[in-house]
Amino acid sequence: MIKYPTTRIVFDRKKTATQSKTGLVQVEIMFERKRKYISSGVKVFKGQWNERGGVCNRIDMLALNSRINAVKEKVDGYIRSLIEKNVAFDWKGFGRYISFSDKDTISFVEWLEERINSRTDIRETTRRVHRKLIYAMHDFRKISFFGDLTKANVMAFDDYLHARGQRQTTVYSYHKMLKTYIYDAQCAEIC
Template sequence: MKVFKNQFNKKALVCNTFEMNALNDRLKAAKGRIDSFITGLMQVDDAFTFEKLEKFLTAENAKEASFIDYVAKRIDERTDIRETTRKSQRKVVGSLVDFGKICEFSDLTRSNILDYDEFLHGRGIAQPTVHSYHKTLKTYINDAIRHELMTSNPYLGLQFKRGESRHGMYLTEDEFAKVRDVELGNESLAKVRDLFVVQCLTGLAYSDLMSFDFNRVSKVGDSYVIEDRRHKTGIEYCAVLLPEALAIVRKYHEQLPRFSNQQYNMRLKVVAEAAGIDKPVASHWGRRTCGMLLLNHGVSMETVAKVLGHSSIRTTEQAYAKL
């Protein structure tokens, strides 16, 4: 709290302001917490350190925060997750705010979690995404338990199936050709179409496409090869810039256009409609289409896994076995 010099003295503490009673109550409460901390140290004959005090106050402040505030704070504090994961987890916080029944630590009950599950499904969210929301929520509940902010886990005894992703999210070769060749009078739509074609020919995920750097492309014989790690998972991938993809990169002077994920997907749907394709095309369809094109042209499953940066060939087999 901040006050002017004439609004504080050692006896009256905060004075000469209409907020003085409320501010003094806060000061006394803070002093009371520190007094209890020191008394606790004295009772066990433990030495005082500022590090112990800081840890004590951090825990006390966390107890005063709501569960939503606690999760939001921990997401921002963590250094062991990628920025893409951080953004995804913030969506979970937003869903809790919209749900409105899990705000405080006391709201974390079995009944409310079941209602939260129904709430997510009611918004049309696919089961794999719902499962990931529950997984994130469990992570921060366990984190709160470790920090002694909770004593029990409301997820005990509850199981939510992971579900299966929809396997049909790809374009056929004919559909890919229509997208590639469609006439677009809008420059912005043309840029998005070009980016999507690059995705279909390289398997680059949206985040890797947006961070594409031609300086990381190496020439091997007559081919241009991208070797990097996926932003989302950190897994290595290796893909060749086919002549058509290379031509697009050259078209933009080796600096591909950039769009936010929302704007990119929104424009992609317009491009698909202009090409006469009645499918809800989104950025991830580019990776699926790349895998489909490679398999159709006799490329081995092992190579497709390497191109797409899958953690194991089993992931690739599960995704493409039905195509």
Template structure:
């Protein structure tokens, strides 16, 4: 008679758990004395949070114990299906059945996402954004396996994103879900999960709050700031370069002076297509930006976007501005303070920025007008 294997939960098999270090809860399938298979549950606990096969002293003990029970039942169900086919449940037959249900990735959802992502032919900038989303998901430790793909966990991930960085605006949060959803849909299409958790969770698109560009005084403060730290100095120089060219981080990151620049009537211009949209832009390299290029022998230093924005926040605190310096703020500053503030026609601004339509450029004009209106109100109260 064909027998079912023993399926049980084991904790800290590698003996790493302590009061300050977590150990992993795994599901162990014992086929015989010499054959057994262990699969991660995605649950990590401290040494005092496991007792007699149960999660204890944890804020979500009931939920985690239910998850462990469901995993055990799931693997027992796979074993029963093998017996129903008239086969013996061995390491090989169980692994094959598990692969058919979960794909070649076992239960690891994030590895599945990377596999799918590599075959989608994404542009370099989009690829970076998707990888950042997956690594952020990994960091949250909320969704690791296919069994973690529930609407409740998607809500928890959304809440974690908000709590981890309160400055994230709704459109940024929406983009995390937008990038994640195609991989969830792929898992549904392949039959790995039955239903998308997004069927019960709707991420609102939201609207970006108007960005505050640096004014002339703040821009001068950044330019003249004395910095001894090399990382801060490089970040500041890249920021100034973008403030006087309008390049987004993705365009700056691939900028090549020898290939992307033309000279017309003694002036240098960047003549290229934007990484994000593929729209052509044509923008002058103004003197402050040219000075940066000369400083680095026409080869800009490379900094990851996360490190770049982190360093810019430090620079913002050094010049004592309440504005949140970022790679986006440099672009806004170029459009408003540098161009529109010096009466460059909006049609020319649109071309320099590489906007797909002039309506996008008009948003910058509105930001500038609102600033002028505030100054007018202030003057009216004084005069």
């Protein structure tokens, strides 16, 4: 009889999360006493995780839980396809599958760029102003995935903009644009 791996969602396996420091949510794949961890891209604080329900106590918890479940479902789908074909699991084949499928995942900055370019309700001059947010995010580098959109990171982004010599009115404009797109991402995920 052919054996197949088991999967589960693991929060903060390195035990570094606190009330002020985030921990990573990963999908664990275990097969023949060997484990591999796949990042979901979601990082939350210790008080924002419930073993039974996933991410909790956050405004964007539905979107983050959906992201975590999508990563787990991708891994489980691969394993199910092997079971259906009656093919044995091996780590090498799984590594090829993951490296190929990682190209399909999209970061927040990539999503932001696509969203700004696809908007039909703004003029081209406004679009150019909104693209400045993309350039600032690329330079900032602390917000990559949707899970990186925490209060601490947004405040660090604020400090980063001030350090670049931006006036408070300009910083406010960046925050206003960022808030618009965060709300847009939440509505796209929930609605």
